[in-house]
Amino acid sequence: MNERLWIHQEIDLPDEFDVKEDKLFYRNIDLLKLAKDYGSPLRFTYLPVISNQIEMMKMYFQKAIERTDYQGKYSYYYCTKSSHFEHILKKAIQSDIGIEISSAYDIDLIRSLIKAGNITSRTPIICNGYKTPEYQAGITAMIQQGYCSVMPIIDSKAELLYYLQESKGLAPIRIGIRLNLSFIAGYDRKSRFGLSAEDILSFYQQEISKNEKLELSTLHFFNEKGMDNSDDYWNVLEEIVRFYCQLKRLNPKLTTLDIGGGMPFRSHISSDFDLSFLVYRIISTVQTICHEATVLEPNIITEFGKYTVAEATGTIFRICEKKTADEFNWAIIDGSFITHLPDTWAIHQEYPVLPINNWAKNLKPFILGGLTCDSADYYPNVPENEFIMLPDTEEEQFIAFLHTGAYQEALSGFGGVNHCLIPSPKHLIIDRNPNSILEYTVFSEKQNSEQLLNILGYH
Ligand SMILES: Cc1ncc(COP(=O)(O)O)c(C=O)c1O
Structure with a gap:
């Protein structure tokens, strides 16, 4: 059955969902109460998910390493660009991880996290991405x-030349290089x-081999x-590990393979991708090729962005109106996909979408x-004619888009001016205190018109 045409009576909701009194609960949070108490549209971030995700991934790697008797170590880095918010970073680094950054x-x-005592000057930081002079100067400082x-992580020849020059005045530094x-x-992407x-x-x-100040310790790639x-x-990974072995033979100081990001999050309600098997296969692939080449297995670094944060956030909308147009049933939300x-518009990203209330009603496709005037502002934004099943009722209806925590705020320019002057929604942070009691903090109110007009110069 097409997943978007599911009927809830016929599908088992995953453990973190529950329906009580015809209402949806997500990780024991009453979503209808959230919508009523805080208004909509509403972004909510449930921080404990971040720690869970990191701990699970570390466990998958630990198990794979033990099972294969892999000789390298595993390190988890969080990629800040997937969500830069302080509450996200503060939560993530409690799980003893490194941080991967990408711009000046x-x-x-990072300096602000150090100043606040959240990390130390010893916290591992990987500096990825293209280095502008400002970014380069910041790293060197x-x-x-x-x-x-x-x-x-060296991304271009110009950057390498910069370090060859700059390293004269520096203590020896470890560098990585991106392949x-x-x-x-078969890698058919422009890169x-x-x-x-x-x-x-x-x-x-x-x-590099002639420069005693530079130590090339890490080979990095990111399969986008x-x-x-x-x-x-798997073909791409195998080729890269073969290249790692070739480079390692030349450079005994090479110890680490940084395999980048790309670990998936659950973008459909019934996704059952076996991440532990994926991790096991990564470790055993690297190991097999290294054994064949009689090269010591590398330490493995990952830079997971969306895996770390996506599932911690949801976005609640209210249906403003249901109407029939262009032969379809439309439900107009009180926000905008664009x-x-x-990502629903730009890369046709899909998310788990569920009604929050009226679960006893019959369902109808919409x-x-x-809210924008743009004809592309709809969901599901996929080439096929697909629909979302909503309760067939004229009563007030809320819906939840779940697992929306990666990239969406940054891509929509949180706090800036958006298409058709649609304001940034209210953002609520939810955490559990040491007694496991839920605590709610409003991180930001819905943007008001004065803020938007100010940005536009209407003082
Ligand atoms: C170099 C690098 N590492 C890690 C990531 C994180 O990717 P993901 O969010 O898919 O884990 C990105 C994302 O663009 C990236 O460019």
């Missing part, structure tokens, strides 16, 4: 100031990231197609419409 202002974010665990994946047959395999080998031999368990993913969940 991220350096200030941190290294000079004794942040011993800051490691730049451009376009040399791999501007990193250096080619050929360039890495020749730069290592001609420059994600860890989807497809043949393509501005509140931009397309959800957003």
